[in-house]
Amino acid sequence: MQPFTAMTGLVAPLDRVNVDTDQIIPKQFLKTIKRTGLREGLFYDWRKQNDGSQDPTFFLNQPRFHGATILLTRDNFGCGSSREHAPWALLDQGFRCIIASSFADIFYNNCLQNGMLPVVLKADEVLAMMNDVFAMPGYQLTVDLGNQTVTTPDNTHCRFEIDPFRKDCLYRGLDAIGLTLQHEAAIAAYETRRKAEAPWLFTDLRP
Amino acid sequence: MAAQTLFDKIWESHVVRAEPDGTTLLYIDRQLVHEVTSPQAFEGLKLSARRPRRPGATLAVPDHNVPTTDRTVGIADPLSAKQIQTLEENCHDFSIALFGMNDIRQGVVHVIGPEQGFTLPGTTIVCGDSHTSTHGAFGALAFGIGTSEVEHVLATQCLVQKRPKTMEVRVEGTLSSLCSAKDIILAIIGKIGTAGGTGYVIEYTGSAIRALSMEGRMTLCNMSIEGGARAGMVAPDEHTIAYIKGRPLAPNGELFEQAVHAWRQLKTDANATYDRTVTMQAEDIAPQVSWGTSPGMVTGINQRVPDPRTIIDDNQRQATMRALEYMGLIPNMPIIDIKIDTVFIGSCTNSRIEDLRLAASLAKGKHVARGVRAMVVPGSGLVKQQAEQEGLDRLFKEAGFEWREAGCSMCLAMNADVLQPGERCASTSNRNFEGRQGAGGRTHLVSPAMAVAAAVEGHFVDIRSWK
Numbered sequence: 104m105q106p107f108t109a110m111t112g113l114v115a116p117l118d119r120v121n122v123d124t125d126q127i128i129p130k131q132f133l134k135t136i137k138r139t140g141l142r143e144g145l146f147y148d149w150r151k152q153n154d155g156s157q158d159p160t161f162f163l164n165q166p167r168f169h170g171a172t173i174l175l176t177r178d179n180f181g182c183g184s185s186r187e188h189a190p191w192a193l194l195d196q197g198f199r200c201i202i203a204s205s206f207a208d209i210f211y212n213n214c215l216q217n218g219m220l221p222v223v224l225k226a227d228e229v230l231a232m233m234n235d236v237f238a239m240p241g242y243q244l245t246v247d248l249g250n251q252t253v254t255t256p257d258n259t260h261c262r263f264e265i266d267p268f269r270k271d272c273l274y275r276g277l278d279a280i281g282l283t284l285q286h287e288a289a290i291a292a293y294e295t296r297r298k299a300e301a302p303w304l305f306t307d308l309r310p
Numbered sequence: 311m312a313a314q315t316l317f318d319k320i321w322e323s324h325v326v327r328a329e330p331d332g333t334t335l336l337y338i339d340r341q342l343v344h345e346v347t348s349p350q351a352f353e354g355l356k357l358s359a360r361r362p363r364r365p366g367a368t369l370a371v372p373d374h375n376v377p378t379t380d381r382t383v384g385i386a387d388p389l390s391a392k393q394i395q396t397l398e399e400n401c402h403d404f405s406i407a408l409f410g411m412n413d414i415r416q417g418v419v420h421v422i423g424p425e426q427g428f429t430l431p432g433t434t435i436v437c438g439d440s441h442t443s444t445h446g447a448f449g450a451l452a453f454g455i456g457t458s459e460v461e462h463v464l465a466t467q468c469l470v471q472k473r474p475k476t477m478e479v480r481v482e483g484t485l486s487s488l489c490s491a492k493d494i495i496l497a498i499i500g501k502i503g504t505a506g507g508t509g510y511v512i513e514y515t516g517s518a519i520r521a522l523s524m525e526g527r528m529t530l531c532n533m534s535i536e537g538g539a540r541a542g543m544v545a546p547d548e549h550t551i552a553y554i555k556g557r558p559l560a561p562n563g564e565l566f567e568q569a570v571h572a573w574r575q576l577k578t579d580a581n582a583t584y585d586r587t588v589t590m591q592a593e594d595i596a597p598q599v600s601w602g603t604s605p606g607m608v609t610g611i612n613q614r615v616p617d618p619r620t621i622i623d624d625n626q627r628q629a630t631m632r633a634l635e636y637m638g639l640i641p642n643m644p645i646i647d648i649k650i651d652t653v654f655i656g657s658c659t660n661s662r663i664e665d666l667r668l669a670a671s672l673a674k675g676k677h678v679a680r681g682v683r684a685m686v687v688p689g690s691g692l693v694k695q696q697a698e699q700e701g702l703d704r705l706f707k708e709a710g711f712e713w714r715e716a717g718c719s720m721c722l723a724m725n726a727d728v729l730q731p732g733e734r735c736a737s738t739s740n741r742n743f744e745g746r747q748g749a750g751g752r753t754h755l756v757s758p759a760m761a762v763a764a765a766v767e768g769h770f771v772d773i774r775s776w777k
Contacts, residue, residue, distance in 0.1 A: 119632075120625050121504055121604050125743040130724045134375065134389035136349035136396050138457075148745045153731075177625065179505040182538065182604075183743060184722075185440040186347065187456035208508055208540050209440060209454055216458035266472060268333040279458070280360070283466040286327055286335055290363075290468060293326040293337055303561035303569045304339050304433060307366030309407040 105218035106276030110199060111245040112172030115162050116236040122176060123183035124210060128192045141192035163196075167240050174201045175232055175244075181210025190214045200246050202253065204229045215269050218276060220248060222263045228253075248274055313579035316545050317476050317511050320451045320576070324434050326468055336471045338463050339433040342419045343370040343406070345397040346724070347438030351461035352400040362404050363467045369428055369559075370401050370408045373418045374724045378687050378714035381412055390725065404464075417690020417716040420444040420658035424528060425690055427557025431546035431573040436463055441658045441740065443534040446543035447527035448550055449576050451511070453540040475585040477510040477539065481518040483592035488773045490668075491526035492660060492738070492757035494518065494590075495533040496598035496608045502588060504606040507539030510586065513578065514544050518592035524553040525664035532659045533740050536605040545577040597773050599645050600742045600755040602633035607742070608755065609645065611772045617641035636744055637752050638732070646770050648754065652735040653678070653765040654747070655711075655758055656687030657721035660738035663693050665758045670702040672762040672773075678710035679768035685712040685727070687719040711765070723748045736764040 132144030145163070152158045162168050174193065180203040181189060190213045193201065199219055204226040214221040224232075232255065236242045245254040248270060253261045265273075272279060283290075298305050314322070326335040348370070355361070362368065375390035385391040394411060401408035409415040415422060420441050423429040431449035436442060438460040445452035459469055479498055499506075512534050514527075522530065527544045534542030551570055554560045561569045596610030607630070609616075615634065618641060621627040634641065639648065655661070655669055666688060678684045686706050688694035694716055697703055703713045720727040721739035723746070729735055731750025738761050739746075742753040756764065759773045767776075 120629055123604075123741075123743045125722075125741070125746050129745055129749070130722050133346050133724065134387075134393050136353070136393060138350050148749050153750075179508070179538070182504055183440065183535075183741060185438060185454040185456055187350075187438075187458060190456075205505060205508065207505070207538060209456060209535075213456035213458065216456060266333070267331055268329065268470070279470065280358070280462050280465045283335060283462065283468055283470065286468075289327045289335070290337070290466065294467075297323075297337070301432075301569070301572060303430070303565045306559075306561065306565075308340075308369050308428065308559060309366050309405070 104276045104278065107199065107218055107220050107248055107273045109245065109247040109249065110172065111243055112200070113168065113170055114173045114175050114236050114242050114244050115168040115171035116233055117162060117174060117176040118233055120177040121179045121182055124181055124186050124189040125183055127181065127189040128186065133186060133188055138191050139195060141188055142195040145192040145196050170197065172197050172199050173244055173246065174198045175229065175236060176201065176203045177229065178203070178205045180206050182207035185209045187213045190217050190219055194219055202229065215273055216279065218273065220246065220273060222246060222253060224253060224261050224263055228261045313581035315476050315578045315582045315584060316449060316513055316543060316576055317451065318582070320432055320434065321473065323432065332472055334471050334473060335468050336434065337468055338436050339367065340428060340435050341368045341463050342423055342435070342437035342442070343368055343460065344374055344419050344439065345372040345393045346374045347457050348400065348460055349393065349396045350457045351464060352404065354461040355404070355464060360465045362406065362464045365405045367467060368406050368464065370397060370406050371416055371419055371422055372397055372411050374718045374722065376411050376717040377725050378717050378719045378727060381715060386726070414691040414695060417693065418658045418661065418718055420532065421661060421689030421693065424448065424524070425557070425692060427554055427560030430554065430560065430569070431550060432576050436469065440535045441532050443540065443542050444528050444532040444658055446531040446534065446541050447524060449543055449546035449573070451541055451543065454535065474540070475510045477507060477512045478584040478587040479512050479514050480516040480587060480589045481514065481592055482516040483518055485518060485592045485595060486774055488759045489595055489597055490757045490759065491522050491529040493595050493598045494592070495530045496600065496605070496755060497590065497595045499533065499537045499605050500598070500608040501590065502537050504536060504604050505538040507534060507537040510539050512539045512542040513584070514542060519544055520547065523664055524549055525662045528662065529659055533605065536740055546573045597757065597760050599760065599770055601637065601639060601645065602630065603636055603742055603744050604633070605740070605742060605755060607633055611645055611760070611770060613645055615639045615641055615643045615645065646772065649769045650734045650736045650754065650764050651682055652729060652733050653682060653684035653761050654720040654735055654737040654739060655685070655761050656689070656719050657739035658689065659740045660758050661687060661689030661693065663696050665738070666693065666697050666702050667700070669758040669762045670705040672759055673709035673711060674705045676709050676766045678765045682765055682768055684710065684765040685714055685720070687714040688716050690716045720747050722746060736761045736770065
């Protein structure tokens with residue numbers, strides 16, 4: 104996994120609440136067996152107008168937000184389906200950091216598995232940034248995982264919380280499965296103990 | 311020992327290792343796998359030269375992409391076909407049990423788990439699918455995960471987790487006639503909101519929950535994620551034990567007796583506390599109909615579409631305006647005046663035999679309204695077979711419903727069952743997101759009984775007074 108330490112990047116605004124993963128990437132793009140190349144499906148329905156042409160008002164179609172690496176959005180981002188294609192598509196588009204006032208649990212977790220940082224800020228902080236993104240062309244933010252801060256162009260520091268274990272994994276780009284496998288002895292000991300008390304859980308499901 | 315909730319008991323019995331900061335390595339008893347969220351996980355195993363730790367703890371089935379029409383002709387969509395073929399190859403390469411597309415046991419992953427006796431009380435169950443919460447109906451801790459974690463569980467049989475908070479949702483009293491588990495859960499989501507359960511595991515308690523059948527409890531737990539909770543659960547009782555007994559993958563003989571003894575301990579202790587409690591009275595729950603583009607945008611059949619002008623909160627008003635525009639609805643119009651042109655009875659929420667029995671009994675002797683297309687998609691091949699043995703398919707067909715093969719179908723429209731732009735569907739599924747059932751399609755979430763009545767009348771009606 105690619106480490107995430109700190110970044111400064113152009114911010115793109117998605118000023119909506121409850122953005123679900125069906126919107127982030129619709130079902131027709133889930134038929135792939137790869138993790139890459141999913142940007143084509145990112146916000147596919149929202150990018151278009153009813154006649155099928157590109158909607159020039161949607162943020163992804165606005166030249167001023169081209170090259171954005173930070174997505175700023177609202178409450179409950181990533182709700183609904185567990186599809187990891189949603190963070191894959193955002194990453195494929197170039198977003199490494201998503202800032203919102205809250206996230207759905209599964210999406211939040213899926214970001215962390217892919218070297219992406221989901222940042223939860225207070226609603227009033229998000230609101231202020233949202234206003235500034237629209238008002239100030241080229242608006243950038245600096246996100247520092249080590250210090251757990253987001254810094255605005257006027258040098259306001261907004262603190263965010265992140266689980267220490269997740270932070271460490273992301274900061275160092277650690278292989279989560281490799282880490283768990285280091286506890287092989289503990290897993291084996293658990294299985295031995297558990298098998299004695301609940302043997303029906305260890306029946307092989309294969310014919 | 312301190313008093314524990316049902317969740318506490320299951321959690322504690324699955325801790326492999328806990329760090330001082332609370333980060334826990336949690337043992338996962340069983341995993342379900344389907345074709346959409348697994349290919350990249352198997353690819354990851356191959357790239358890192360890892361093998362599944364316990365291939366016998368995983369069960370795979372294709373469901374999202376499968377056609378619900380005649381399958382002997384194969385799958386027309388080459389991408390769907392490729393994804394299902396990839397699942398078959400991966401299960402073969404990694405020695406994982408698979409119910410193939412033409413196996414009678416094939417079906418929606420959350421229908422076949424319970425049906426086969428795979429789903430057991432007190433277990434931890436995961437799947438790369440958010441509706442894994444369904445299995446909580448048996449008193450299991452079951453939750454959806456992403457593909458990276460599918461790979462993690464295959465490789466290690468564990469997941470790294472932080473302990474979630476607990477929420478009790480207590481529903482007391484008796485439901486009105488023909489109101490169902492679907493109406494309960496939609497009303498709960500309407501009350502707590504789509505993010506109300508974020509960070510929590512819900513335990514459903516109270517006399518109205520205890521009175522639900524296992525199918526009803528599955529419907530209830532299934533939509534926990536629509537309230538933001540990754541998992542929902544109901545403590546196992548005699549209904550649960552009776553349901554499991556004799557199923558193909560359930561323990562039998564002495565092992566079953568031993569398991570039952572353990573399952574009877576799985577309930578929240580009298581003095582245990584939850585982080586949050588929400589209460590509802592079953593008598594207050596009218597048949598529910600969603601009007602918007604989020605499952606929390608729901609109301610009773612006897613109500614009206616909301617008027618954004620009366621909403622004070624900016625975000626909520628804008629979200630409501632946007633939803634009404636997408637849905638093509640007028641503020642303040644009565645819900646019963648909403649006309650529909652499509653009806654979908656199916657999905658991991660409402661496609662089990664009990665759902666189909668009720669729907670067929672209501673459809674009997676009636677006919678789908680002119681201009682309405684109605685389809686019934688059983689949850690599994692075995693549900694379909696049983697329904698046919700009981701003659702339900704005949705009742706549906708005589709009433710003008712299409713009778714299909716098992717699969718996820720129009721719940722998410724990954725196969726050929728898709729709404730056209732502007733079409734309006736009364737659906738027994740779980741998500742009314744924009745475009746969920748097809749780009750531009752409009753979804754109203756309802757119970758199976760409400761869906762049948764809407765199919766016959768061409769608009770929503772109050773099932774409690776429907777003749």
